[in-house]
Amino acid sequence: xxxxxxxxxxxxxxxxxxxxxxxxxxxxxxxxxxxxxxxxxxxxxxxxxxxxxxxxxxxxxxxxxxxxxxxxxxxxxxxxxxxxxxxxxxxxxxxxxxxxxxxxxxxxxxxxxxxxxxxxxxxxxxxxxxxxxxxxxxxxxxxxxxxxxxxxxxxxxxxxxxxxxxxxxxxxxxxxxxxxxxxxxxxxxxxxxxxxxxxxxxxxxxxxxxxxxxxxxxxxxxxxxxxxxxxxxxxxxxxxxxxxxxxxxxxxxxxxxxxxxxxxxxxxxxxxx
Amino acid sequence: xxxxxxxxxxxxxxxxxxxxxxxxxxxxxxxxxxxxxxxxxxxxxxxxxxxxxxxxxxxxxxxxxxxxxxxxxxxxxxxxxxxxxxxxxxxxxxxxxxxxxxxxxxxxxxxxxxxxxxxxxxxxxxxxxxxxxxxxxxxxxxxxxxxxxxxxxxxxxxxxxxxxxxxxxxxxxxxxxxxxxxxxxxxxxxxxxxxxxxxxxxxxxxxxxxxxxxxxxxxxxxxxxxxxxxxxxxxxxxxxxxxxxxxxxxxxxxxxxxxxxxxxxxxxxxxxxxx
Numbered sequence: 142x143x144x145x146x147x148x149x150x151x152x153x154x155x156x157x158x159x160x161x162x163x164x165x166x167x168x169x170x171x172x173x174x175x176x177x178x179x180x181x182x183x184x185x186x187x188x189x190x191x192x193x194x195x196x197x198x199x200x201x202x203x204x205x206x207x208x209x210x211x212x213x214x215x216x217x218x219x220x221x222x223x224x225x226x227x228x229x230x231x232x233x234x235x236x237x238x239x240x241x242x243x244x245x246x247x248x249x250x251x252x253x254x255x256x257x258x259x260x261x262x263x264x265x266x267x268x269x270x271x272x273x274x275x276x277x278x279x280x281x282x283x284x285x286x287x288x289x290x291x292x293x294x295x296x297x298x299x300x301x302x303x304x305x306x307x308x309x310x311x312x313x314x315x316x317x318x319x320x321x322x323x324x325x326x327x328x329x330x331x332x333x334x335x336x337x338x339x340x341x342x343x344x345x346x347x348x349x350x351x352x353x354x355x356x357x358x359x360x361x362x363x364x365x366x367x368x369x370x371x372x373x374x375x376x377x378x379x380x381x382x383x384x385x386x387x388x389x390x391x392x393x394x395x396x397x398x399x400x401x402x403x404x405x406x407x408x409x410x411x412x413x414x
Numbered sequence: 415x416x417x418x419x420x421x422x423x424x425x426x427x428x429x430x431x432x433x434x435x436x437x438x439x440x441x442x443x444x445x446x447x448x449x450x451x452x453x454x455x456x457x458x459x460x461x462x463x464x465x466x467x468x469x470x471x472x473x474x475x476x477x478x479x480x481x482x483x484x485x486x487x488x489x490x491x492x493x494x495x496x497x498x499x500x501x502x503x504x505x506x507x508x509x510x511x512x513x514x515x516x517x518x519x520x521x522x523x524x525x526x527x528x529x530x531x532x533x534x535x536x537x538x539x540x541x542x543x544x545x546x547x548x549x550x551x552x553x554x555x556x557x558x559x560x561x562x563x564x565x566x567x568x569x570x571x572x573x574x575x576x577x578x579x580x581x582x583x584x585x586x587x588x589x590x591x592x593x594x595x596x597x598x599x600x601x602x603x604x605x606x607x608x609x610x611x612x613x614x615x616x617x618x619x620x621x622x623x624x625x626x627x628x629x630x631x632x633x634x635x636x637x638x639x640x641x642x643x644x645x646x647x648x649x650x651x652x653x654x655x656x657x658x659x660x661x662x663x664x665x666x667x668x669x670x671x672x673x674x675x676x677x678x679x680x681x682x683x684x685x686x687x688x689x
């Protein structure tokens with residue numbers, strides 16, 4: 142028979158109990174009450190309209206019976222050209238976005254940047270990261286018109302937010318040995334950047350680029366829903382024309398392409414490490 | 415140089431002696447990679463369907479749009495706050511639904527604990543389908559079925575998050591230590607007991623990490639659900655855009671940034687407390 146850790150004797154009735162996740166009972170029950178209260182309030186704000194759902198069920202049946210089997214043939218050429226456009230948008234935006242995020246990422250790294258640049262770089266990256274690509278897509282479609290160019294601009298900003306932030310973090314984690322060696326040999330600021338900082342972050346940057354290619358391809362499928370080009374446009378038209386067979390074909394091809402790209406980008410990332 | 419011209423190595427040509435950062439093989443791989451990237455980008459630029467005159471005027475147009483947005487219209491704040499709260503609620507409830515559904519999916523989708531090949535395959539298909547279809551596309555579907563409103567948004571968030579959480583939690587299940595499980599098996603425990611006392615305690619930290627991460631992502635995602643009618647601030651944004659109320663648009667953008675930053679701060683605090 143084991144005894145409790147404090148050594149007190151409780152006789153043979155002592156039974157082991159799992160330790161609680163939060164030790165203090167007041168905090169535990171307080172948090173639990175808060176959580177349940179919030180849940181009840183949030184669920185009540187959902188406005189579940191049972192009649193509307195009842196009317197929706199036949200619609201769901203109609204949608205799914207239209208979607209199965211998927212119809213690849215009817216709009217085959219549109220599906221192909223939509224995906225090609227999505228891939229083009231992804232490639233251009235990733236290339237331009239990564240190039241753009243290099244100066245911003247360096248500016249937003251506390252250890253090598255000066256304060257005004259640091260603040261500016263951080264602020265721009267935070268704004269770029271906070272806005273969903275669809276929001277950016279709507280803005281750019283309004284600014285430069287429908288089509289692939291708005292999509293490219295959208296994903297460039299999206300890439301800047303993601304790669305810029307992670308690049309800045311990578312720069313903040315570099316080792317200082319090389320920098321000190323170069324400085325002691327009298328190298329200037331940009332020489333130090335090129336020969337001591339860049340080689341240290343290059344593997345990470347290539348890995349991030351591969352990852353971003355994957356993310357951008359996924360995003361390019363949705364920004365088309367708001368008119369920014371690519372397969373999303375085709376999907377939106379298919380939904381709009383109640384052509385659910387084509388829509389489900391597009392979704393299936395999308396799943397396939399994303400799986401393939403995910404595998405390739407994962408392989409390349411492992412290779413560059 | 416002085417070593418080359420006067421020392422014992424003076425007969426060695428410059429070329430043989432030149433220092434290279436990369437070996438020949440590395441240089442070939444690098445050259446081919448750059449060539450591939452270059453060719454792909456040139457092909458893309460040459461074939462992409464873009465109306466170039468619009469590209470050249472883009473800086474002016476974007477500047478023009480931003481100048482119309484200034485200053486943000488602060489009088490719309492009373493309109494914005496309720497939908498912002500709705501946005502957070504959609505993200506939270508959607509995440510909770512996803513957490514509940516994703517646990518069995520993760521368990522069935524983990525190669526080492528899944529009962530048999532069929533359950534494994536079913537779980538994998540659920541994970542792939544859920545992950546590959548964007549939240550907004552799920553939202554389109556649910557708005558068509560359930561009608562516009564936050565319920566469609568909650569379901570869209572939940573359906574997209576199940577795959578994400580199922581995959582990551584499943585991966586952490588695949589990495590668990592087998593010792594506790596064998597200990598319980600050797601004492602004759604039932605499957606349910608093995609799960610609660612040997613599997614669950616090992617994955618709890620990564621489970622919380624994944625759930626919090628997904629909540630953070632879902633706050634961002636739920637800001638656009640309203641654009642297809644699935645509740646939250648997106649609808650206000652769409653209406654303001656359609657009516658060319660640029661000052662309201664900028665106010666909505668500011669509030670989206672605020673709510674996303676709020677999510678990040680909460681996430682950071684919870685993560686520090688829990689993990």
